[in-house]
Amino acid sequence: MIKLPPGMDWVWRHLSLTMAIIVFPVLFSAVTAEVAFERSKSLEFCASCHVMTPYVEGLKEPGSELLAAKHYQYRRINHNQCYTCHADYDLFGPAKAKANGLKHMAHYYLGKPRKIALYKPFPNSHCLQCHDGARSFVQAEAHKDIMEEIRSDGMKCIDCHGPVHPSHVEKAQ
Numbered sequence: 161m162i163k164l165p166p167g168m169d170w171v172w173r174h175l176s177l178t179m180a181i182i183v184f185p186v187l188f189s190a191v192t193a194e195v196a197f198e199r200s201k202s203l204e205f206c207a208s209c210h211v212m213t214p215y216v217e218g219l220k221e222p223g224s225e226l227l228a229a230k231h232y233q234y235r236r237i238n239h240n241q242c243y244t245c246h247a248d249y250d251l252f253g254p255a256k257a258k259a260n261g262l263k264h265m266a267h268y269y270l271g272k273p274r275k276i277a278l279y280k281p282f283p284n285s286h287c288l289q290c291h292d293g294a295r296s297f298v299q300a301e302a303h304k305d306i307m308e309e310i311r312s313d314g315m316k317c318i319d320c321h322g323p324v325h326p327s328h329v330e331k332a333q
Contacts, residue, residue, distance in 0.1 A: 200258065201243040203232075211268060211276060218326040227324045236290070245286055246278075282324075284310055287317040 199205055207216040218224065219232040219241065228245070231237050237244045247257035260279055267274045288311065291297040298307075302320070309315040318324055 197254075197258065200261070201240040201247075203241050206242040209265070209268075211264075211273075215276075215325050226326065227318065227321050248283075249285065249289060282316070282318060284313050284317050 203216065203219075206212050215228075218226055219229050221229060222233075224230070224233070228241075231245075232241050243257065247253050264274070264276065292311070297303060303310065306315055310317065
């Protein structure tokens with residue numbers, strides 16, 4: 161054991177206590193936060209909440225005509241299917257998506273269930289991040305005359321290509 165100079169044992173104890181109470185938890189949180197953030201983007205994470213089960217089952221239903229199911233089953237989105245469509249792609253979009261998910265969880269677990277719904281209208285930019293520039297999208301006859309309306313959110317993609325998720329889901333759980 162290290163022999164400390166007289167009067168230094170309290171410094172060592174305080175330093176050890178500070179490390180145990182502040183430094184190690186902060187470092188642990190910093191390291192695990194990134195892992196947790198990445199895992200929370202997965203379909204499996206979304207499916208882990210039973211309120212979301214009907215939405216996830218809707219993706220996997222064979223022969224489904226739901227837009228989300230078509231994207232999932234034909235692998236138009238290869239991973240993080242829920243997150244890819246539901247997160248904004250601005251600077252704080254990922255953080256806002258996580259905060260909104262946490263709000264849903266808090267309402268559910270605090271006994272104040274609310275309708276599972278988007279916090280704002282679904283923007284076409286979420287669709288266009290993948291589809292705009294794709295030959296099948298740009299050259300589609302149905303899109304040619306309304307392309308500027310689509311790009312400016314004047315006409316919603318989901319108005320023609322919906323429904324996105326099952327409508328039979330009891331949303332106020």
